Amino acid sequence: MAESTKNLKASFAVKVGLAQMLKGGVIMDVTNQDEARIAEEAGAVAVMALERVPADIRKNGGVARMSDPTMITSIRKAVTIPVMAKARIGHYVEAQILEALGCDYIDESEVLTPADDAHHINKHNFQAPFVCGCRDLGEALRRVAEGAAMIRTKGEAGTGNVVEAVRHCRAVMGAIRALQTMDDDELYVYAKEIRAPIELIRQTKHLGRLPVVNFAAGGVSTPADAALMMQMGVDGVFVGSGIFKSGDPAKRARAIVQAVTHYNEPKILAEVSSGLGEAMVGIDCRTKDFNSYAARSE
Amino acid sequence: MLRRLPGVNASEVRNRQQLEASDGLIIPGGESTTMANIAERWGLIPDLQNFAQAENPLWGTCAGLIFLANRAVGQKAGGQALLGGLDCLVHRNFFGGQIHSFEALISMPACFADPSNSPFRAVFIRAPAILEAGPGVEILSEYELDAEEQQQAKGQKAVAVAVKSGNLLATAFHPELTDDVRWHAVFVALVRERLAKRQHPATSVEEKVEVKAAADPSNPYVPVWQRNRPADLPVFRSQDSGERYNWDLQHVS
Numbered sequence: 001m002a003e004s005t006k007n008l009k010a011s012f013a014v015k016v017g018l019a020q021m022l023k024g025g026v027i028m029d030v031t032n033q034d035e036a037r038i039a040e041e042a043g044a045v046a047v048m049a050l051e052r053v054p055a056d057i058r059k060n061g062g063v064a065r066m067s068d069p070t071m072i073t074s075i076r077k078a079v080t081i082p083v084m085a086k087a088r089i090g091h092y093v094e095a096q097i098l099e100a101l102g103c104d105y106i107d108e109s110e111v112l113t114p115a116d117d118a119h120h121i122n123k124h125n126f127q128a129p130f131v132c133g134c135r136d137l138g139e140a141l142r143r144v145a146e147g148a149a150m151i152r153t154k155g156e157a158g159t160g161n162v163v164e165a166v167r168h169c170r171a172v173m174g175a176i177r178a179l180q181t182m183d184d185d186e187l188y189v190y191a192k193e194i195r196a197p198i199e200l201i202r203q204t205k206h207l208g209r210l211p212v213v214n215f216a217a218g219g220v221s222t223p224a225d226a227a228l229m230m231q232m233g234v235d236g237v238f239v240g241s242g243i244f245k246s247g248d249p250a251k252r253a254r255a256i257v258q259a260v261t262h263y264n265e266p267k268i269l270a271e272v273s274s275g276l277g278e279a280m281v282g283i284d285c286r287t288k289d290f291n292s293y294a295a296r297s298e
Numbered sequence: 299m300l301r302r303l304p305g306v307n308a309s310e311v312r313n314r315q316q317l318e319a320s321d322g323l324i325i326p327g328g329e330s331t332t333m334a335n336i337a338e339r340w341g342l343i344p345d346l347q348n349f350a351q352a353e354n355p356l357w358g359t360c361a362g363l364i365f366l367a368n369r370a371v372g373q374k375a376g377g378q379a380l381l382g383g384l385d386c387l388v389h390r391n392f393f394g395g396q397i398h399s400f401e402a403l404i405s406m407p408a409c410f411a412d413p414s415n416s417p418f419r420a421v422f423i424r425a426p427a428i429l430e431a432g433p434g435v436e437i438l439s440e441y442e443l444d445a446e447e448q449q450q451a452k453g454q455k456a457v458a459v460a461v462k463s464g465n466l467l468a469t470a471f472h473p474e475l476t477d478d479v480r481w482h483a484v485f486v487a488l489v490r491e492r493l494a495k496r497q498h499p500a501t502s503v504e505e506k507v508e509v510k511a512a513a514d515p516s517n518p519y520v521p522v523w524q525r526n527r528p529a530d531l532p533v534f535r536s537q538d539s540g541e542r543y544n545w546d547l548q549h550v551s
Contacts, residue, residue: 011400013475014399014401018423022329023531024328045332046329080329080372080390235531254339257336258336258339261312
């Protein structure tokens with residue numbers, strides 16, 4: 001009996017499992033306990049604890065780092081849903097700290113200023129599961145190879161502009177559709193072209209989807225945006241600045257959750273989109289001085 | 299997963315009509331706080347209670363277990379709606395947060411065990427535990443606690459992780475994440491038993507998970523939300539081989 005109940009902590013199956021439990025849900029950026037409670041009441045499946053929402057990071061500039069552990073701990077106390085937190089790309093000590101705090105998920109995020117411009121964290125070294133951003137299939141599979149148990153398309157955080165999220169989602173989904181039509185003999189060259197491990201490419205071809213949960217992020221600010229991403233085939237949605245930078249956060253948060261649940265029912269979408277008050281202002285991503293966060297890592 | 303068992307059809311349930319068309323309902327893992335919130339908002343709770351009272355089989359895994367329980371500890375501020383019906387006390391996130399999640403091999407109950415009687419690779423994620431079970435509740439599987447966990451359970455040596463009570467089945471772990479369908483078979487047997495009593499011709503079981511929508515051959519246009527729906531996520535093989543990407547690729551639909 002002792003043998004048969006041997007525990008396996010933090011196996012890849014367990015890490016990927018939590019992400020699967022979030023499928024079909026909304027993850028919201030929150031900066032304090034009150035916002036976390038609003039998110040939980042609205043039906044978020046998890047919250048992302050951070051000091052400044054991406055829109056403020058853009059506005060204030062400077063180097064964005066991991067949040068103060070006090071803030072993360074206080075948010076963990078306030079809610080029962082999983083709490084995620086962001087570490088800088090390549091900053092494995094920030095990740096160690098977040099793991100020690102007991103974060104349920106660590107986001108190795110391009111929204112914070114990268115600490116390593118060449119390497120990501122080796123996420124297999126951690127017990128906590130990681131979520132990472134991607135702009136295309138190659139980037140997604142490189143992150144999975146490094147141990148990411150969940151992927152999100154990057155979009156452009158803090159812009160309130162869904163165009164980049166759509167671009168990255170189309171890139172990933174389109175590449176998977178193209179991959180499915182490829183001959184198995186062609187996968188070696190394809191792996192070289194997109195710079196991803198051949199084994200994961202084979203599995204992706206066989207599955208017809210990324211082998212881990214894939215959420216959309218970066219620019220989702222209305223229920224319609226959220227439903228658009230869901231219809232494009234993502235498993236769920238991150239909403240950052242869109243909620244707490246809008247006129248009526250509680251109402252908007254609830255509406256986005258409903259839009260994700262009923263993403264393919266336009267009548268319900270019309271109902272939940274009504275009377276939400278002011279949306280966040282938003283930024284055009286094509287202006288000359290636009291600073292792309294998504295392009296900060298590959 | 300369920301469709302791998304012969305004669306079983308599974309689909310996703312999001313509203314009352316879909317629920318009424320089902321012979322059994324699986325409430326899968328997820329966040330029970332969120333689940334209760336949304337079911338309440340859409341007024342599904344009385345429907346679900348009627349469904350259970352009509353003796354239709356229900357199976358809750360992890361969050362679903364919490365949802366079915368009569369009493370739960372460790373809820374969000376202000377409490378959360380529970381469906382109730384299962385006479386037991388459930389401790390939410392008993393085993394702690396994500397970094398305390400784990401896999402363990404648990405024994406299958408004697409009444410359902412297959413001839414090999416091999417243990418089941420159970421994945422526990424921020425899992426609940428059943429601390430007390432009422433007299434009508436049959437314990438199917440238990441998990442032995444280590445010293446630290448025993449302290450938290452006030453000296454209890456083991457907690458129940460799978461129970462059955464009439465038409466209700468509940469597991470604290472996630473059979474939907476591994477490729478072993480023995481627990482699914484337990485549930486289907488429950489549905490079949492119920493159907494035999496009712497003399498109902500159809501044997502369809504509804505599963506509340508994403509499924510690929512079937513294309514209608516008479517209409518070449520497939521709506522965008524059906525076109526782009528990704529296939530089911532991969533499940534892990536029933537025995538951990540030590541390989542990192544131990545996905546079972548044989549059974550992907």
